[in-house]
Amino acid sequence: MSTAVRGRPPKPIVEEILDVLSNVLFPVGVFCVWAAATTVGTLIDQNQTPDHYYAEYPAPVANLVVRLHLDGVFHSVPYIALVVLLLVSMTVCTFRRVIPKRFPPDRAVPIDHFALHASVSTPKSQDEAARASDLYLRKRGFIIRTQEIDGAHWTFAHSRKWARYGVLIAHLGFVILCLGVFLGWRYGYRGALQVFEGQTVAIEHTPLQLTLDKFTAEFEPIRTPTGVFYQASKFESDVTVAGPDDHAAPNILVNHPYQTSAGVYIYQASYGFAGRMAVTRNGKPVALDGAQRLMPLDELLFPGTSRGFQYMTMAGPSDPSQVPPGVALPAHDEYVFWAFHDNIPTTDKPIFLPVGKSVDVGDGYRLTALSPIAWSGLTYRSDPGESFVGAGVAILIAGFVISLFFLPVKLYARIRDGAPGARADVAVTTTKGNAMYEDEFADLVAGWRSALSTEMSKQTAPAPPSAGTVNAHA
Numbered sequence: 475m476s477t478a479v480r481g482r483p484p485k486p487i488v489e490e491i492l493d494v495l496s497n498v499l500f501p502v503g504v505f506c507v508w509a510a511a512t513t514v515g516t517l518i519d520q521n522q523t524p525d526h527y528y529a530e531y532p533a534p535v536a537n538l539v540v541r542l543h544l545d546g547v548f549h550s551v552p553y554i555a556l557v558v559l560l561l562v563s564m565t566v567c568t569f570r571r572v573i574p575k576r577f578p579p580d581r582a583v584p585i586d587h588f589a590l591h592a593s594v595s596t597p598k599s600q601d602e603a604a605r606a607s608d609l610y611l612r613k614r615g616f617i618i619r620t621q622e623i624d625g626a627h628w629t630f631a632h633s634r635k636w637a638r639y640g641v642l643i644a645h646l647g648f649v650i651l652c653l654g655v656f657l658g659w660r661y662g663y664r665g666a667l668q669v670f671e672g673q674t675v676a677i678e679h680t681p682l683q684l685t686l687d688k689f690t691a692e693f694e695p696i697r698t699p700t701g702v703f704y705q706a707s708k709f710e711s712d713v714t715v716a717g718p719d720d721h722a723a724p725n726i727l728v729n730h731p732y733q734t735s736a737g738v739y740i741y742q743a744s745y746g747f748a749g750r751m752a753v754t755r756n757g758k759p760v761a762l763d764g765a766q767r768l769m770p771l772d773e774l775l776f777p778g779t780s781r782g783f784q785y786m787t788m789a790g791p792s793d794p795s796q797v798p799p800g801v802a803l804p805a806h807d808e809y810v811f812w813a814f815h816d817n818i819p820t821t822d823k824p825i826f827l828p829v830g831k832s833v834d835v836g837d838g839y840r841l842t843a844l845s846p847i848a849w850s851g852l853t854y855r856s857d858p859g860e861s862f863v864g865a866g867v868a869i870l871i872a873g874f875v876i877s878l879f880f881l882p883v884k885l886y887a888r889i890r891d892g893a894p895g896a897r898a899d900v901a902v903t904t905t906k907g908n909a910m911y912e913d914e915f916a917d918l919v920a921g922w923r924s925a926l927s928t929e930m931s932k933q934t935a936p937a938p939p940s941a942g943t944v945n946a947h948a
Contacts (some may be wrong), residue, residue: 496570501563508556515547521664549659557652564645572645576638576882580630583621583886585610588901589908592919596895596926600627603896603926606891610925614918616885629887638905643875644873651866657859664855670715670748670767671848679856680738682717689848691745692885693794701800709745726852737856744851747793749785749809750844760839767810767847776839780817783835786810786824792846804828809843881910898926 616631747770790807
């Protein structure tokens with residue numbers, strides 16, 4: 475608990491909280507924590523099952539992700555709390571510090587206390603000197619306002635005043651960005667689909683249904699020191715999307731998503747070819763769940779026995795990327811699998827079974843390789859805050875550019891009666907320190923002194939140069 479300064483009453487608790495929130499270091503610290511959390515959420519796949527992380531990362535990292543709930547950073551209460559705290563702190567800081575500092579009121583100030591200030595004596599009368607000073611400042615591009623304070627003529631002038639709004643624009647951009655993030659968190663969704671040719675699936679969170687009509691893949695050989703391997707150069711899905719407001723048959727390519735009327739983006743993400751087996755026993759067909767869509771490492775048991783087989787992969791022209799480097803590409807698609815009995819393989823090597831051929835795997839069971847079936851991995855997402863995020867980032871960058879590359883200047887000029895003539899004082903203040911404006915201020919003062927020292931009547935000699943003094947120090 476803070477102690478009151480001797481002779482002063484203690485501050486109310488609300489005032490102390492506002493002092494903390496308006497301290498520049500506080501929002502900077504919160505921003506750094508928020509940026510670190512955002513980086514973690516970007517680098518780590520979000521909203522996946524624990525098995526995914528243990529397969530993707532080393533065990534210690536996976537344990538860290540799962541136990542610290544780093545798999546749902548963007549939707550977590552601490553992350554949203556950081557954003558809210560940052561917005562509150564920025565708001566308080568803006569109204570208590572930024573606006574008063576960047577937009578000081580027009581009032582009489584001790585000009586000689588400014589780091590950049592100058593004085594000059596002129597034979598002109600006060601009114602003549604005031605007119606000459608104001609005219610010169612307008613010619614230099616300043617926008618001026620004048621007041622009479624305690625018998626003196628005060629001029630308050632701005633140059634590039636709009637640049638003072640840079641920080642406020644940046645703050646506004648961040649608020650809009652946070653609004654977009656909130657809308658995406660509250661109303662957005664995303665997911666993944668694995669669709670086989672001819673299959674129709676529902677897109678969760680939407681009234682849409684998607685049918686994969688055809689999948690096409692093109693491969694090109696890549697020569698390496700260890701041999702030739704094949705890489706997919708193009709793969710696309712011909713789909714039909716049906717819903718209350720949609721009925722389209724787009725082609726979805728990598729990096730070319732399809733957008734529905736409701737703003738749902740559907741992306742081409744992955745692909746594959748599943749194996750298909752016909753199972754018979756003593757010549758009679760056997761219905762075996764999963765035999766028509768075999769994925770790598772799928773294991774199936776024959777009914778009423780301890781026999782079965784484990785599908786490994788497919789090699790052949792349909793998907794040559796599965797052929798190891800240096801191994802000749804088979805002329806026809808063939809399946810690679812193990813047959814086992816009591817969990818023990820029945821052969822020393824995997825079985826290679828070309829499409830259209832059969833093999834006996836024991837106890838009267840026979841496997842026949844059927845043509846593979848293509849599948850497409852599609853992802854979908856809807857983010858109603860996306861446009862707000864984009865606009866917020868653009869406004870944020872614009873605010874930073876204005877703040878960093880443009881120098882706003884506020885000028886104070888005071889003209890008062892002297893003996894004889896008038897006494898003129900001028901000072902400027904900037905938002906970025908005085909060193910950046912020293913040379914320009916010296917040039918400004920030279921012209922200002924000349925304008926004030928020139929007599930309107932030719933009979934009066936101009937004031938000597940030594941009558942004026944310039945102070946320009948950081």
